[in-house]
Amino acid sequence: MLSAHDVTRSFGGLTAVNHVSLEIGPREIVGLVGPNGSGKTTLLNLLSGFLAPTSGEIRFDGTTVSARRAWQPSRLGLRRSFQLPKLPARMSVLEVMLAGGRLPAGASPWRSLLTPGAVRREEAAFIGKAMGLLAEVDLAGLADHPAGGLSGGQQKLLGLAAVLMDDPAVLLLDEPTAGVNPSLRRRMADHLRRIREGGTALVIVEHDMGFIGDLCDRCLALDKGAVIANCRPDELSGNQQVVEAYLGRRRPGVPLRIVAGGTVGGTVDIRTNGARA
């Protein structure tokens, strides 16, 4: 469905994404993990068409994403969310939802003026759809509330709901749980599962390993712009390279053993024997 072929992206002298290839199949939930600066967000921007690669190609559903204008992949069914939603303060929740949908009659100035009936009917249909999606994230009661006035967590949920208005085939999520409290995180995970059941593949950039572990079919780990692992989430902590990427290189000659590990409140807690460089 969505694939990257030997994609590289440099910013001047800095190579943020280094010869990355990957494949996302339909209805997969794939996690994208890695320490800060590993190139996760840049890769997400490349996959969604926001950035063009320096070399290589991104393909989605038979077409080359990287050759398209920034707004086109979204129309083709490849959508993304933002880490910091920054929703407008002067638009209501429902208006943001409608903006997420495709309303060709209402979007046309001619038809807005000349065919008011058709425009009204179109809008009513989409309002129905929007209210349904809002209900799924418990925001239906705030439909007329200013979008920018919602709490951070609510804005993230709204962001998730708005991108669904156009029934995307693939959804790229940029740190959906950042700044979100634990109970909301659980609801979000349930919601994402429902989205996958509805037919959408998900790619989730995250730091919260527990969230990834619960949700993802598999994980891609990045370090310094390159993919260093492509495995199940529970296999991550056993992967030497991944651990080193997060914690730093071990001193040569000293074996790094994980003495205890587990999930405490949603984060992976790795205690080692202290053999670190």
Next chain:
Amino acid sequence: MARMNGMTRRSAGGALLGAVALAMLGGGAALAQDTVTLGAVLPLSGASATIGEDQRRGIELAVEKVNADGGVLGRKLAVAVEDSGGRAQSAIDAARKLVSVSKTPVVIGEYSSGNTIPVGQYLQREGIVHINPGSSSPVIKTIGDRSFSTIGLDDVAGKFTAQAVYGMGHRKAVFLAPNNAYGQGVYSETKAAFEALGGQVVANLLYTEGQSNYRRELQRIAAAKPDVIIYSGYGQEAATINREAFELGLSKTPWFGIYLSMCTADSRPETVEGQMGMEVNYVGPDGAWYRDAYKKKFGKEFATTFSGYTYDAVMMAAAAINKAGSAEPAKIREALAALGDYAGATGPIAFDAQGQRKTQPYIVVSYKGGELKTAAK
């Protein structure tokens, strides 16, 4: 600012709007019946405010004189002066106020041709007499039969300039002026007259106003190697041009300024030393009284050359009203057209068939030793 509560803000806003509305209704009350009121639209604020104020002074003096001499039709004379702000739209609004609300039979104004023309055209349509005391664009001739000018238009200025320059022996001239109604008018008239005499204008530099330097124009002038540089410009700009010409060594070529006092008003003396030019005579042979009265009332000599024209405009309008025995616009128009030779403060004024001043007493001046001196001619 401390937040006012909704009630206070709304009532304060309402009070403000109410004040303006009240002023509009109250202020529009009919003017005293024992006064004949004329109107004037002048640039009392904006870029030409200095000149507008001087024009206003001319009116003030004329009103005093007329009333001291017995008024008009046995009644007092008054002139309602409105501010155009130097803007065409505001000038038109002011003219409309004078015509519709104050019901003046005559409106005097303005200074910039770009404002005088639309005002004049409006007054012509309304049948109100228009007197132009400050603009010199030849287009003013086409306003209509109700429009008169106490100031000579550019064709008169152009002829005089051409004759003076030709008379000095120059045959090859370049022309430098701002690219606006004034500059274009004075250029085309001077060029026509100069070429009719046998001279040649080899280059014309109508510059865009408001530039920070004019080297490009000056270099083109230098390249043309003229006998004389005929120029005109407003104070600050002319100062820049004169300074840069001086720095480029171009001031060695003879310069002839149209309305030289305006051109040199803000220029450093050494940059304009030796320039020749033409100037409206501040006062004509009959202007001595006016000059003294001005000095007495305002404490110094004329601020600009323009106060005399508004003075003459009011005086002539008063004379026409008295001659016609009526304050009806149509009768005033007839009387004004038939006034014949009038001894104005700015010299003898006679209107031609199009209501424009036939002759203008210009003088040739030169800038010597830091001031303008009448050149022996």
Next chain:
Amino acid sequence: MLEFCLHVLIMSAIFGIAAVSLNLQAGTGGLLNFGQIALFGIGAYAVAILTRAGLPWPAALPAGMAAAALGGFAIGRLGRDLAAEYWALATLAVAELVRLVALNEDWLTGGPQGIGGIVGLFPGLDGVARALATLALAALLLLGTALMARRLGQTQFGRVLRLMRENPDLATALGHDIVACKVKVLAIGGAMAGLAGGLYTLYLAFIGPDQLLPFETFLIWTMVVLGGLGNVAGAVVGAMLVTTLYAGIPFLKDAVALPSDLTGSLRVFAIGSIVLAVLMLKPQGLVPERLRRLHAQRP
């Protein structure tokens, strides 16, 4: 006095159309158009040139609107890659270019003296009757323009514009071509501004390059900001307020019987104080933008 009041109302209606146009571009779309007077001026000059050539005004007005729409389209396309502030300065430069063309091309535009003696609206009528007919036409056109602007703001078109205003990246991420939106709103705004310009010329029977100076753009901005940026009714209210203020301020000096040497100062002081006072009392404008309550409309 009646004629003067009718004059002020007609000017308010004409500038109301220009203000509604700018409000659509700047208030709804967030576009810093500092060249609005150029679009107005293209309409004004087009109507002047065409009517002088013999075209009747009902045909000249739409032609002027089309020319101005083209102008709006052009500044949208030409500046499509510029960041907001740079585009704003570019529009200012374009407006000056239009004014300089008007100033210099005398064969077409009459040069610095402009074009005068235009036949105008309802030449068969006179005085108050003519003013009333003109006012009726202007008010009707203002109403039509305002209703259109309001409708455009209510549908998806307006929604996308407002999103573009607040968060262009989000708009792009939701699949909207913001360059196309920008160009469309500038073309529509241009047509409206051109209508205002055409009416202006027909009413005053005169247009000159001095009426296209940047100050005039900022006057229209003042109308939109004082009235309420983002609100169509606000734009109309703002236009009425500013027009009435400028035309009516001279009555203040009459009311206090001020000597004429203080006229200029009072005008400048009074206008400045009133504008400042309105801004301080109502920083969001007299009729601020309101959130749309779509949910309440649901069947």
